[in-house]
Amino acid sequence: MMEQTDLKQTAEAIIAWYAQHKRDLPWRQGKDPYRIWIAEIMLQQTRIEAVIPYYKRFLNELPDVTSLAEVPEDRLLKLWEGLGYYSRVRNLKKAAQAIQEQYGGAMPQTAAELKKLPGIGDYTAGSIASIAFGQPEPAVDGNVMRVLMRLQASDRDIMEQKNRKETAAALKEVYPEGEDASLLTEGLMELGERICIPNGQPLCGSCPAVEYCMAHAQGKEQDYPVRSAKKERRVEEKTVLLLENEGCWALQKRPPEGLLAGLWGFPMEDGTLSETHIVQALRKAGLQPQKAESCGKAKHIFTHIEWRMQGWKVPCGKRIDNYVWVSPEEIEKVYSIPAAFRAFRKIVKE
Ligand code: SF4
Structure with a gap:
C-alpha cells in the first residue's frame, strides 16, 4: 500500500480539482440526503446520462421519504421501468418505511445507521454520509477501486470484497470532514467516470493526481486494476x-x-x-x-x-x-x- 501521507496528498489534490470541476448534475444540487440516496441507487449499473430522465421523473412524483414510503407498489415499479434490478427499488420503499417508523421520517446521518436500512451497503452509506452530512466516510465502488489501485500500482483483486473493505479502511484514515468530505467522495467518483476511465487509455494528462500515481510513473496504467475472471453465464x-x-x-x-x-x-x-x-x-x-x-x-x-x-x-x-x-x-x-x-x-x- 501507498504510505498514508501520499494518500492524504492525493486526496487533497482531488478535492482542490473537484472544487473547480464540479459537474452540474441534478443530484449534485444541494445536500438533500434523500435526493443523493435515490441517485446513488439508480446509478448502480446504469450510466449517468441514462439515469437523468428517470431521476427527474421519480423525484417529481416522489419528492421525499414520505411519498416513497406510501407509493403503491405497481406505480413504484412503473416509475422504475427501464432501470432494471427491481429489487433495488423495492428496497428503497422498505427503507423509506423504516425511516418513517424508526427515525421519524428523517434520514439517519451516520454510515453505521444508514447501513441498517434495506438495500444500503457500505458504498451507498458512505456516499450519503459524506456528501449530505460531511462525515469522514469513503464510498468505494468498482470505479473508485480502479482509481485507487492505479494510484498505488496495486495488484489486489478488485473483485474481492476483502480488498475493497481494506482499501476503504485505509482511505478512511485520511478522509476529511465537512465540505471536503463531500468534495472528495464526488471527486473520486468523477475521476473514475471521466478521467481514469475503465476501457482504453486513461486521460492522465487531465488527472489531478498524476504526480502521485504509481501506475502512471511506471507507464502501466492499463495493467491495473487486476480482477479475477467472471464466472461463465x-x-x-x-x-x-x-x-x-x-x-x-x-x-x-x-x-x-x-x-x-x-x-x-x-x-x-x-x-x-x-x-x-x-x-x-x-x-x-x-x-x-x-x-x-x-x-x-x-x-x-x-x-x-x-x-x-x-x-x-x-x-x-x-x-x-x-x-x-x-x-x-x-x-x-x-x-x-x-x-x-x-x-x-x-x-x-x-
Ligand atoms: S494518473 Fe492516470 S492512471 Fe493514474 S489515477 Fe490519474 S488517470 Fe488514473
Whole structure:
C-alpha cells in the first residue's frame, strides 16, 4: 500500500480539482440526503446520462421519504421501468418505511445507521454520509477501486470484497470532514467516470493526481486494476407467448421468487416449444388458439444467466382468468414490463 501521507496528498489534490470541476448534475444540487440516496441507487449499473430522465421523473412524483414510503407498489415499479434490478427499488420503499417508523421520517446521518436500512451497503452509506452530512466516510465502488489501485500500482483483486473493505479502511484514515468530505467522495467518483476511465487509455494528462500515481510513473496504467475472471453465464432457452384476444394481450405476474420476481411479463415457458406443442397446450387451457406465428427472437443478459427467447404471436378466441388482458395503451401507461421483454413489447405496441 501507498504510505498514508501520499494518500492524504492525493486526496487533497482531488478535492482542490473537484472544487473547480464540479459537474452540474441534478443530484449534485444541494445536500438533500434523500435526493443523493435515490441517485446513488439508480446509478448502480446504469450510466449517468441514462439515469437523468428517470431521476427527474421519480423525484417529481416522489419528492421525499414520505411519498416513497406510501407509493403503491405497481406505480413504484412503473416509475422504475427501464432501470432494471427491481429489487433495488423495492428496497428503497422498505427503507423509506423504516425511516418513517424508526427515525421519524428523517434520514439517519451516520454510515453505521444508514447501513441498517434495506438495500444500503457500505458504498451507498458512505456516499450519503459524506456528501449530505460531511462525515469522514469513503464510498468505494468498482470505479473508485480502479482509481485507487492505479494510484498505488496495486495488484489486489478488485473483485474481492476483502480488498475493497481494506482499501476503504485505509482511505478512511485520511478522509476529511465537512465540505471536503463531500468534495472528495464526488471527486473520486468523477475521476473514475471521466478521467481514469475503465476501457482504453486513461486521460492522465487531465488527472489531478498524476504526480502521485504509481501506475502512471511506471507507464502501466492499463495493467491495473487486476480482477479475477467472471464466472461463465448459464444459457436458458425460453418460449414467450404473445396471446391476443380482441386487441388485448395477456400479461402474467411472475413468481415471487427468482429472476424479475413479482413483475409483469408475457407468459413464458421453459425450453423451445414447437408450434404444434404451443397450440395444443393453449387449446387444452381453453384459450381457443387459431394458430401460432413465430415473431422473432430476443436475448437478455442478467448477471449470471442469459435468456434466449423465441416469441410466438397467438390470436386466441377466448380469454382465461390466469392472465390479465390489457390494451397496448395500458401496457405503456400502467404496467411495468421489464427490459427483458422489450422486443416483444414493441411487437405488441405495433
Ligand atoms: S494518473 Fe492516470 S492512471 Fe493514474 S489515477 Fe490519474 S488517470 Fe488514473
